[in-house]
Each structure stands twice: as structure tokens, then as C-alpha cells.
Amino acid sequence: MNDKYLFNELLITGTEINYLFICPTKLWYFSKGITMEQESEWVDLGKFLHEKSYFGEEKEVQIGSIKIDFIKKGDIIEVHEIKKGRSMEKAHEMQALYYLYYLKKLGIKAKAVINYPKLRETKELTLDGREEEVEDAIREIERIISLPAPPKPLKSKKCKRCAYYELCWV
Amino acid sequence: MRKKSITLLSDGALTRRENTLYFENAQGKKPLAVEGIYDIYIYGHVNISSQALHFLAQKGIAVHFFNHYGHYDGSFYPRESLHSGDLLIKQAEHYLNKEKRLNLAKLFVTGSAKNMELNLKRWKINASFGELLKELESARKITEVMNVEARIRQEYYSLWDKVLPDGFKIVKRTRRPPENEMNALISFLNSRLYATIVSELYNTQLAPTVSYLHEPSERRFSLALDLSEIFKPIIADRIANRLVKQGIIKEEHFREELNGVLLTKEGMKTVLKAYNEELGKSVKHPGLKKNVTKQRLIRLEAYKLIKHLVGIKEYEPLVAWF
Numbered sequence: 001m002n003d004k005y006l007f008n009e010l011l012i013t014g015t016e017i018n019y020l021f022i023c024p025t026k027l028w029y030f031s032k033g034i035t036m037e038q039e040s041e042w043v044d045l046g047k048f049l050h051e052k053s054y055f056g057e058e059k060e061v062q063i064g065s066i067k068i069d070f071i072k073k074g075d076i077i078e079v080h081e082i083k084k085g086r087s088m089e090k091a092h093e094m095q096a097l098y099y100l101y102y103l104k105k106l107g108i109k110a111k112a113v114i115n116y117p118k119l120r121e122t123k124e125l126t127l128d129g130r131e132e133e134v135e136d137a138i139r140e141i142e143r144i145i146s147l148p149a150p151p152k153p154l155k156s157k158k159c160k161r162c163a164y165y166e167l168c169w170v
Numbered sequence: 171m172r173k174k175s176i177t178l179l180s181d182g183a184l185t186r187r188e189n190t191l192y193f194e195n196a197q198g199k200k201p202l203a204v205e206g207i208y209d210i211y212i213y214g215h216v217n218i219s220s221q222a223l224h225f226l227a228q229k230g231i232a233v234h235f236f237n238h239y240g241h242y243d244g245s246f247y248p249r250e251s252l253h254s255g256d257l258l259i260k261q262a263e264h265y266l267n268k269e270k271r272l273n274l275a276k277l278f279v280t281g282s283a284k285n286m287e288l289n290l291k292r293w294k295i296n297a298s299f300g301e302l303l304k305e306l307e308s309a310r311k312i313t314e315v316m317n318v319e320a321r322i323r324q325e326y327y328s329l330w331d332k333v334l335p336d337g338f339k340i341v342k343r344t345r346r347p348p349e350n351e352m353n354a355l356i357s358f359l360n361s362r363l364y365a366t367i368v369s370e371l372y373n374t375q376l377a378p379t380v381s382y383l384h385e386p387s388e389r390r391f392s393l394a395l396d397l398s399e400i401f402k403p404i405i406a407d408r409i410a411n412r413l414v415k416q417g418i419i420k421e422e423h424f425r426e427e428l429n430g431v432l433l434t435k436e437g438m439k440t441v442l443k444a445y446n447e448e449l450g451k452s453v454k455h456p457g458l459k460k461n462v463t464k465q466r467l468i469r470l471e472a473y474k475l476i477k478h479l480v481g482i483k484e485y486e487p488l489v490a491w492f
Binding site: 032034035041165166 | 172230251253254256375455458469476477481482
């Protein structure tokens, strides 16, 4: 294996990988414990979706620094993520790939399934050949959270729904 | 803001049965939708069960208590759920570094004075604190800053009397106890405002105990005292003036006791109604380009402070544009 990271160096959470692809400013604040999620109706909605979908599955499986929405055990382990919609698809995908990367370090081969219960759609992913993408993301996160101040926010239409909107723009 | 503040003026009991919170008073028993509660302010004699407190803690709802005289007694401040070690260190650093602390303390006083000047202008009183603010600039110690602040406030109150109706002149600002009607009204509003700010701070990662203008030992939530300097003029003082000038609060809303002059229950009710309406009013925020309530302005001030502390943007105190 030529992976750059050793398992015990992987302290990044799935949320952080997710945020990297949504907004580096949000990632920085979040990594410093300046969180706004408790204010967000969208986060409440997401939580509700988590609670109300996929009864009977073992949910919120914490392994080291990652917390997987739920896991299905079959011929190959399936890591499931529940998401509201596809607007942040890249972020969802990278989060799932990170989980697969993390599990691989533990010697567990798995595939990922992103569930969109509201759309009644799923998307399957495997890590094969994408290790480098994950490592690039980890490196970028490490760079951003080591900055003394957050990266300057870029105003986009995402900002409107973001719980950090006021913090960024006040 | 989605969630609402609840004020309990009547005597009664706050209890929990299963996952519902109830307030029971002489009028009957009423369920309170806990998901919709932001914080609770208690003025009446209220018995609270520990089960109710457990529930409130779990939901992160702060409860503020006021005594018989309407003065702030303390808060049930649930275990904090929002922590940021990084921010706490920055807060402490700005307290320990003399220059950084002095800078923040002066900003609070300057913002406060500018808002006072604005009020005087609204009330058609010609005055400026220019001289005192110049003196503030050259202050080298927190005690000097406090001293200028006290003199500004003294002059400010003395100017109110020019436009206040007879029977409601301040004459001299007295606190414990307030010696006349206007003093009682100002104290009551300031107490309530302080508790509102405590609630707002609870919902941020700022440690409410680390402050800059006031000494952290002065009161448990001394950062709320710092922020109240900015908001007293634009919220409490404006309400107090309006209420007496428009005759909404009258002589009969006060009573005299051994402990000075106090608002009656009816008086408190009227003042709190005006206070809640005021905090719920929206103003267009020039920076955010959207409407925000006056209560939200307090939170935004906390955010500005966070940005100052982590080195993103120099704090500029709110000077009312409304």
C-alpha cells in the first residue's frame, strides 16, 4: 500500500470532509468548535429524515473518528449515508469515499450507498482507484484548519441556506 | 427567529409530564410547546419541579429569575452544549493582553456613547459627548475608561430631564433601591435586557464570564454587562422614554415600599409587553441585506465579537441606523 496516511493519523470526521466540498470557511469555523448547526432548520430537517427512515437498521455507527449513518452486513459490508437532496452531491460522495478509505485502513473492504429517501434514489460507490482523491481532500482540510483565520467566504447561492450566513457576512 | 421567549408573570407551577411542559396557575393548566421555547423569564412566584428543570436542560432552554421587585436574581443556565476551546483561549488572550483589552473596552464605551447621542438627537436635545470621547481615547487604564463611561452616562441621564414629563424626571440616577419612578423603570428594563443578553450568549460559543470593560469578577455573566452598554440606549432607554411620554406608563403603575419605588404587577406587565414588541421589531440590516429583529442584533453583536477575537474582522460596535 502506498497510502500516505496511517490509520492513527486519521482524525478527520466525515462532516469535515463534507464541509470541505461545501465551503472552506464553514469547515474552518466548524473545526474550531464554532458551530451553527443547532440554529439550522435544514439540519433539523436532516435529523428528522435520519430518525424517520430506515427503521430496523443499526444507526449511527461510530468507528474511531467517523460516524456512519447505518451499516448493512452482506457479502460485502455496505456503508450507508442518508442525505436530503443531490445539491451537494460531490460533498456526499467524498464523505462516503472517506469512510471507505478509513475502513480500508482497518482492513475492511466495503462499498458505500448514498440514500436519498426523499427522492427514492440511491447511489453506490466503491473506493477503487479513488484513494488519491481522498488523500488530497485530507491534505486540503489539514491545510485549512491550520490557518490562523478562516478563508475569506465567497458569496454564493449556497449561503442563503447556510447557518453560518450571519457569522460570515455580519 | 423561530423560537419564542416566554414570560411568566403570574404565580404558579412549572412541571413536566412525559414529554410536555406545563404551566399551571389560577387560570388553569396550560401545556407549553417546548420545541418552540427559546428561553423563559420568571417574575411570579413559580414552583419548578426538578423534572421540569431536567427537561429544560435537555432542550438547552435558559430560565431567568426576577425577584419581587423585578430585579434580576439569576439564571438556570443549563450545562453548556456549545464549546470551543480555541475561542475561549482567544477570549482569555484578549483579556490578559492589556492593549487588546483596553481596545475592546473603549469600543464598548464608544458604541454606547454614540447610541446615547443618537437618542438625544431623537428627543431633540442638542448635546455631544465629543470632549469625553476624546478623553476616552487617551485613557490608559480600564479604571479610566470606566470613569469616562460613568461621566457620559451621568450627563446623558441629566439631559433626559429636559424632555421628560413632570413626575418622571430622573433627577439623579439611583439603583438599589431606585428612588423614583423613572429610576425604577430604567432599572427594570435594564435587568430584563441583561437577562436577554445572557440568553443570546448562551446560544453562542462565547464564554459569558470573560469580559473586557467590566471585570470578570463583577458578575457571573460579565460579558453580558459589556454588551448591555451597546444595547441599553437603543432598547431600554428608548422604551422607557416612549412609555412615559406617551402616557402608557403612569403614576399609578408604581408603588412605594421601604425598598424604594417599584413597578406594580400591572406596570411590569405593560412594560414587558412593550419590551417584547420592541425586541420583535425588524430592521433592515445594511450588511446582511435582510430583515433582522432587534433581539437578533444582540446575537449579531456576539458574532462580531467572535470575529474580532479570532482575528477575522475588527469589532465595530453597533451604532443604530434606525
